[in-house]
Amino acid sequence: MSSDEQREHAAETAGTESGVDTAGSxxxxxxxxxxxxxxxxxxxxxxATGAEAxxxxxxxxxxxxxxNDSLLDRLLGGEPVAVRAVDGVSFDIYEGExxxxxxxxxxxxxxxxxxLLRLQExxxxxxxxxxxxxYEMDNGAVxxxxxxxxxxxxxxxxxxxxxxxxxxxxQQPLDIHDVGTTDERxxxxxxxxxxxxxxxxxxxxxxxxxxxxxxQRIGIARALALEPEFLVLxxxxxxxxxxxxxxxxxxxxxxxxxxxxxxxxxxxxxxxIRHICDRVAVMYLGEIVEIGPVEELFDDPKHPxxxxxxxxxxxxxxxxxxxxRETLAGDVPSPRDPPSGCRFRTRCPxxxxxxxxxxxxxxxxxxxxxxxxIENRDISLETVGGEQxxxxxxxxxxxxxxxxxxxxxxxxxxEPLPGRHREVVDxxxxxxxxxxxxxxxxxxxxxxxxxxxxxxxxxxxxAHPVACHLYGEAGTGENAIDPDTWS
Amino acid sequence: xxxxxxxxxxxxxxxxxxxAKLGLSIALVIIxxxxxxxxxxxxxxxxxxxFDEEGSSYPPIGFDYQTHAWEDGDDGRxxxxxxxxxxxxxxxxxxxxxxxxxxxxxxxxxxxxxxxLIGTGLAAAFGVPFGLVAGYFGGRTDDSMMRVxxxxxxxxxxxxxxxxxxxxxxxxxxxxxxIVMAGFAEGMPEYAVLPGTVTLVVALVNWVWFARVxxxxxxxxxxxxxxxxxxxxxxxxxxxxxxxVLPNSLTPIIVLATIQVAAxxxxxxxxxxLGFSGTTLSWGYEISQGQDYLRTAWWISxxxxxxxxxxxxxxxxxxxxxxxxxxxxxxxxxxx
Ligand code: SF4
Numbered sequence: 029m030s031s032d033e034q035r036e037h038a039a040e041t042a043g044t045e046s047g048v049d050t051a052g053s054x055x056x057x058x059x060x061x062x063x064x065x066x067x068x069x070x071x072x073x074x075x076a077t078g079a080e081a082x083x084x085x086x087x088x089x090x091x092x093x094x095x096n097d098s099l100l101d102r103l104l105g106g107e108p109v110a111v112r113a114v115d116g117v118s119f120d121i122y123e124g125e126x127x128x129x130x131x132x133x134x135x136x137x138x139x140x141x142x143x144l145l146r147l148q149e150x151x152x153x154x155x156x157x158x159x160x161x162x163y164e165m166d167n168g169a170v171x172x173x174x175x176x177x178x179x180x181x182x183x184x185x186x187x188x189x190x191x192x193x194x195x196x197x198x199q200q201p202l203d204i205h206d207v208g209t210t211d212e213r214x215x216x217x218x219x220x221x222x223x224x225x226x227x228x229x230x231x232x233x234x235x236x237x238x239x240x241x242x243x244q245r246i247g248i249a250r251a252l253a254l255e256p257e258f259l260v261l262x263x264x265x266x267x268x269x270x271x272x273x274x275x276x277x278x279x280x281x282x283x284x285x286x287x288x289x290x291x292x293x294x295x296x297x298x299x300x301i302r303h304i305c306d307r308v309a310v311m312y313l314g315e316i317v318e319i320g321p322v323e324e325l326f327d328d329p330k331h332p333x334x335x336x337x338x339x340x341x342x343x344x345x346x347x348x349x350x351x352x353r354e355t356l357a358g359d360v361p362s363p364r365d366p367p368s369g370c371r372f373r374t375r376c377p378x379x380x381x382x383x384x385x386x387x388x389x390x391x392x393x394x395x396x397x398x399x400x401x402i403e404n405r406d407i408s409l410e411t412v413g414g415e416q417x418x419x420x421x422x423x424x425x426x427x428x429x430x431x432x433x434x435x436x437x438x439x440x441x442x443e444p445l446p447g448r449h450r451e452v453v454d455x456x457x458x459x460x461x462x463x464x465x466x467x468x469x470x471x472x473x474x475x476x477x478x479x480x481x482x483x484x485x486x487x488x489x490x491a492h493p494v495a496c497h498l499y500g501e502a503g504t505g506e507n508a509i510d511p512d513t514w515s
Numbered sequence: 516x517x518x519x520x521x522x523x524x525x526x527x528x529x530x531x532x533x534x535a536k537l538g539l540s541i542a543l544v545i546i547x548x549x550x551x552x553x554x555x556x557x558x559x560x561x562x563x564x565x566f567d568e569e570g571s572s573y574p575p576i577g578f579d580y581q582t583h584a585w586e587d588g589d590d591g592r593x594x595x596x597x598x599x600x601x602x603x604x605x606x607x608x609x610x611x612x613x614x615x616x617x618x619x620x621x622x623x624x625x626x627x628x629x630x631x632l633i634g635t636g637l638a639a640a641f642g643v644p645f646g647l648v649a650g651y652f653g654g655r656t657d658d659s660m661m662r663v664x665x666x667x668x669x670x671x672x673x674x675x676x677x678x679x680x681x682x683x684x685x686x687x688x689x690x691x692x693x694i695v696m697a698g699f700a701e702g703m704p705e706y707a708v709l710p711g712t713v714t715l716v717v718a719l720v721n722w723v724w725f726a727r728v729x730x731x732x733x734x735x736x737x738x739x740x741x742x743x744x745x746x747x748x749x750x751x752x753x754x755x756x757x758x759x760v761l762p763n764s765l766t767p768i769i770v771l772a773t774i775q776v777a778a779x780x781x782x783x784x785x786x787x788x789l790g791f792s793g794t795t796l797s798w799g800y801e802i803s804q805g806q807d808y809l810r811t812a813w814w815i816s817x818x819x820x821x822x823x824x825x826x827x828x829x830x831x832x833x834x835x836x837x838x839x840x841x842x843x844x845x846x847x848x849x850x851x
Binding site: 147178179187201 | 758
């Protein structure tokens with residue numbers, strides 16, 4: 029029943045896109061032709077979400093890397109440090125759909141892709157492929173899994189062995205799994221190369237003789253050789269010229285329809301995601317913060333991080349670009365020591381003030397940023413007073429404290445804080461005049477501790493879950509705080 | 516395996532570099548000489564007693580030297596001055612035992628090259644797989660394997676070599692010489708002598724360098740996406756090591772191997788100079804023979820010394836040439 033639906037869908041999309049060939053079509057053509065297919069794909073997917081079991085089910089997947097964990101480090105008594113590249117992510121991928129995984133670089137999306145393919149062993153959680161746990165498969169099952177799940181990598185230069193010919197590269201999967209006779213393998217390689225739009229008289233050439241786009245096609249041909257069901261596309265176009273990107277994306281879409289493929293598309297590029305995905309998962313610092321159907325997520329992003337991401341998409345005019353710069357301030361915190369509570373709170377413009385506090389949202393953000401710097405000891409107190417104020421043995425002469433506080437206040441805030449907030453903050457800053465960081469921290473925490481730093485909001489269930497306290501328990505609307513009142 | 520690009524880059528470097536030409540010419544001469552030693556030699560290298568009528572060693576052509584002879588005079592035996600003239604029979608003179616230096620140099624080249632090449636081959640055969648496995652698997656495996664290698668490196672190589680020879684004893688292998696066997700060189704030794712222990716020992720001392728280079732390469736290559744791709748296709752570690760890691764780490768290993776031939780020749784010479792070799796047909800041994808006669812018969816030590824220097828320098832020049840030609844940074848691409 030559902031497979032019929034799939035086929036129909038495939039035929040239909042193939043129909044809509046038959047005019048869009050792999051070669052020579054610009055990005056514009058690809059995008060417009062997609063939009064009609066989008067709504068179609070969307071219905072298929074939501075039908076799938078309802079009943080069908082997912083093809084890939086990722087449950088609480090965790091991948092920590094350990095630093096300072098060598099023999100020598102342990103002999104010297106160093107504590108190993110966990111780098112939480114992937115920290116408990118869960119999502120499902122349904123047959124025939126394309127799920128996008130988007131986030132800034134370093135957020136753990138590529139590690140997620142590699143770990144779910146068991147190219148790296150996870151530190152926790154499970155991944156089910158066709159109902160079977162990938163990490164508990166015996167050798168035979170792993171071999172089957174290796175045939176059904178494939179990957180296309182970001183860098184078409186590094187993903188092809190420079191010492192192998194194109195023919196050998198595409199044939200390698202057939203050799204490894206011992207598929208058919210030598211002649212049959214050769215014939216299949218020719219088919220595959222033709223299918224991805226390369227000419228077969230290039231079989232004996234080496235990768236360096238091809239352009240980036242051609243190499244990526246070779247990588248795709250290799251991934252298809254074993255007739256997989258599922259492909260992880262790890263930034264498949266981000267190393268390519270813009271003009272070639274659309275061609276490769278269109279090829280991937282055509283192949284998906286032709287071979288009933290399911291995709292996990294990892295990308296930091298929102299336009300790529302929008303072009304090709306049915307649903308999108310947004311990742312931040314090892315966690316998924318929002319999952320939803322692509323149109324819904326782009327038209328009505330819920331999580332403040334998703335909003336910030338969408339707003340930072342490059343705009344045509346410089347004016348707009350200037351404005352966008354400011355939407356996502358600050359650096360991504362280190363995954364070695366992620367923030368408590370909500371991981372986005374160090375940058376979130378909507379970070380939630382304590383309930384009974386009267387404060388402007390922007391002012392609160394500024395205070396939270398200042399608190400963050402104090403907690404990280406990220407202010408060099410010696411330089412605050414410049415020449416005028418002496419800073420010796422970690423403190424300022426008591427006569428100079430008010431001047432010191434004023435200078436520090438000026439340094440931390442664009443404009444002096446209004447009313448009572450200035451008093452509270454300056455009290456904390458005066459404690460810094462004695463280098464008493466802890467006292468400053470607790471003074472500020474007493475007044476400004478946010479729910480966002482106490483509790484990590486869970487992602488929850490449903491078709492469009494969001495991990496943010498603004499949306500209350502698990503995005504159900506319960507305890508929800510209306511985000512508009514804060515903006 | 517050898518692509519056109521590699522060929523052209525080798526050629527370009529060769530054309531541009533005088534040193535490469537020099538290195539290659541000398542090395543070719545040494546190889547030819549070592550191969551055809553029985554034909555090129557004028558005397559059996561072991562044959563003693565080639566002295567002049569007064570029992571003095573001949574100097575090389577173009578040199579003569581003053582010594583003295585004894586003569587029965589009125590007051591019994593008398594010391595009289597005597598000038599030794601060179602002879603065209605012995606172009607490089609004869610040594611203290613009256614052996615033809617030229618012939619001994621040719622056969623010494625054989626020993627040096629055999630030990631150099633076989634020793635390097637063995638060192639690479641131990642070191643490369645060791646290093647590739649350590650680097651490819653990384654983590655604890657790498658840690659413990661490379662500690663072993665570090666311990667080896669902590670010993671001075673000569674001391675280690677002598678200790679190992681002490682353990683294994685000295686043995687030599689006789690390899691039938693096809694040129695002599697086929698009757699092309701009457702009266703020459705029928706066997707080439709390979710000092711087996713020394714060959715094994717120099718390999719045991721020098722494999723660590725191969726291990727380190729191979730490990731470094733494997734560490735880098737295992738993170739290449741083509742390795743991930745192969746693993747996602749289901750390739751076993753063995754396949755990945757053989758098909759991807761080894762071929763892609765060959766370039767620096769080849770360069771290292773070239774330079775190691777020189778290092779091993781030098782080590783072999785040191786060992787045979789110290790008398791640990793097991794064969795007397797060796798440049799190093801020859802130096803030790805002549806060192807008591809440096810004041811008068813300087814050539815006995817100096818000529819083998821020059822031979823060692825030429826061999827080592829020429830091989831190093833070859834190594835530089837290969838390195839420059841193969842260097843992926845200059846080429847701009849990793850592939851060869
Ligand atoms: S939980 Fe708080 S800090 Fe996190 S995204 Fe929501 S509002 Fe921002």
